[in-house]
Amino acid sequence: MPRTLTRRALPIEPLSADSFKPFGDVIEACGNAMTINQGRCHKFNDLTHIQTDAEGEVAIHIYHTQAIQKPYCIDLLERHPMGSQAFMPLEKQPFLIVVAPDNNQEPDFNNIRCFATDGSQGINYYPGTWHHPLLSMGSGISYLVIDRKGPGQNCDEVLIPEHLSLTVGAQL
Numbered sequence: 001m002p003r004t005l006t007r008r009a010l011p012i013e014p015l016s017a018d019s020f021k022p023f024g025d026v027i028e029a030c031g032n033a034m035t036i037n038q039g040r041c042h043k044f045n046d047l048t049h050i051q052t053d054a055e056g057e058v059a060i061h062i063y064h065t066q067a068i069q070k071p072y073c074i075d076l077l078e079r080h081p082m083g084s085q086a087f088m089p090l091e092k093q094p095f096l097i098v099v100a101p102d103n104n105q106e107p108d109f110n111n112i113r114c115f116a117t118d119g120s121q122g123i124n125y126y127p128g129t130w131h132h133p134l135l136s137m138g139s140g141i142s143y144l145v146i147d148r149k150g151p152g153q154n155c156d157e158v159l160i161p162e163h164l165s166l167t168v169g170a171q172l
């Protein structure tokens with residue numbers, strides 16, 4: 001009789017700058033703003049840093065994504081060792097962010113975390129942060145994406161061992 005796999009549901013935490021600090025920056029219009037343009041604009045200044053290695057350049061894209069079907073199976077994680085990767089929603093729709101600390105050059109499978117945002121926040125992964133590719137909810141989301149382009153292998157993918165694989169979003 002084949003053993004049925006029971007995937008653990010990842011608990012979902014609200015995204016905050018403090019909670020996400022080990023993995024990257026949260027991009028959001030909060031806190032003190034500078035008033036510019038003769039008072040017509042509030043500038044939320046210098047929210048994160050786009051990082052790339054010496055061979056790379058910064059690239060800007062727009063992604064149109066489809067929503068995931070919940071509960072979504074989390075079977076792999078990836079990282080970009082040569083540069084940061086930022087996602088800023090172009091509309092206020094919820095999405096999930098799944099990350100993990102590093103454990104000897106692979107994800108720490110026992111400490112995978114899931115954060116949720118209503119779409120008023122974006123994120124910028126530090127170079128090398130283990131993360132799952134975009135997990136859009138709502139009716140699908142377009143994002144402004146800022147990351148690194150250039151030579152070399154800048155995407156390491158690792159499959160999560162089956163017995164540690166997870167789901168997200170069932171409780172939402």
Ligand SMILES: NC(=O)N[C@@H](O)C(=O)O
Nearest residue numbers: 078085131132133134155
């Ligand atoms: N492949 C790509 O540009 N996106 C992924 O890296 C991701 O993190 O969603």
Ligand code: NI
Nearest residue numbers: 078080085133
């Ligand atoms: Ni990525």
